[in-house]
Structure formats: structure tokens, C-alpha cells
Amino acid sequence: QVQLVESGGGLVQAGGSLRLSCTASGRTFRSYVMGWFRQAPGKEREFVATISGSGSSTYYADSVKGRFTIARDNAKNTLYLQMNTLKPEDTAAYYCATKFGVVAITIRPVEYDLWGQGTQVTVSS
Numbered sequence: 001q002v003q004l005v006e007s008g009g010g011l012v013q014a015g016g017s018l019r020l021s022c023t024a025s026g027r028t029f030r031s032y033v034m035g036w037f038r039q040a041p042g043k044e045r046e047f048v049a050t051i052s053g054s055g056s057s058t059y060y061a062d063s064v065k066g067r068f069t070i071a072r073d074n075a076k077n078t079l080y081l082q083m084n085t086l087k088p089e090d091t092a093a094y095y096c097a098t099k100f101g102v103v104a105i106t107i108r109p110v111e112y113d114l115w116g117q118g119t120q121v122t123v124s125s
Contacts, residue, residue: 002026002114004096009119016086016123022079022096022116029053030074033099036081037109038092038121047107048094049081059105064090086123093118 008020020036035050049060049070058070069082079096097112106112 004098004114004116006094006096006116006119009094009121011122011124012086014086014088014123014125017082017084018086018121020081020083020094020096020119020121022081024077024079024098029077029098031102033103033105034072034079035097035099035105035107035112036070036079036094037097038090038094039118040092043092045095045109047109050105050107051079052105053102057105059107061107083121086121088123088125091121091123093120 003026004022004024006022012018031053036048037045038048039045047061048064051058051070051072055072067085071080095118096116098114099111100113
């Protein structure tokens with residue numbers, strides 16, 4: 001079964017850090033674009049960061065640029081999101097996703113083919 005499983009969410013104080021992980025199973029994801037998205041209650045799912053299959057290209061939402069870092073370990077079939085200097089407005093459910101095929105990075109959720117179940121990040125003020 002092809003699936004993505006996120007972990008690493010939790011409760012943290014403003015200014016703190018968390019590292020999210022997304023482990024892929026069922027097939028090799030090393031060629032695929034992967035991304036992180038988030039969704040707060042009552043809001044639409046929004047783009048956070050994306051990374052190319054090789055890891056050489058990354059792109060971030062302006063709201064997280066300079067604070068979050070996306071990375072991948074293709075040998076482990078795992079995607080990461082290092083989140084530093086967290087703010088209360090970062091509170092959301094965070095989802096990893098992948099787009100099958102050798103394609104360019106994209107920030108549009110509709111272009112992603114497979115999603116994880118999400119992990120909750122709560123930042124207290």
C-alpha cells in the first residue's frame with residue numbers, strides 16, 4: 001500500500017522549534033516532488049514548502065521563509081520540515097504530499113497525488 005505518514009507534531013511555545021517527518025512507503029519516492037502544506041481550522045489548506053526529487057530545488061511560502069527548512073533523505077524515503085522561531089499563527093494541521101512523475105516543483109495542492117493523514121502543530125503564545 002502506497003502511503004505517507006507524518007510525525008513530529010506537538011505543542012510548543014512561541015519561539016520554539018519542531019521537526020516534522022514524513023515517511024513514504026509502498027514505492028520509491030526519490031524522483032518525486034514532495035511538499036508540506038498546512039490547514040488551520042476554518043481556513044483553506046495552504047502551501048508551506050516544496051522540494052524537488054533530488055533535493056536540489058526548494059521553494060517556500062513567504063510566511064515561513066527564513067524560519068522553516070524542507071529537506072529529504074531519499075535513502076530513507078523520508079521528508080522533513082525543520083520549523084524554527086515558531087509563531088502562534090503557525091498553528092495548524094501539517095500535511096505532506098507527493099506528486100508522481102518527474103515534474104517541476106509546484107505550490108498548488110490540486111497537483112499533488114498522494115497525501116498523508118496530517119500531524120497537529122500548536123504554538124502557544
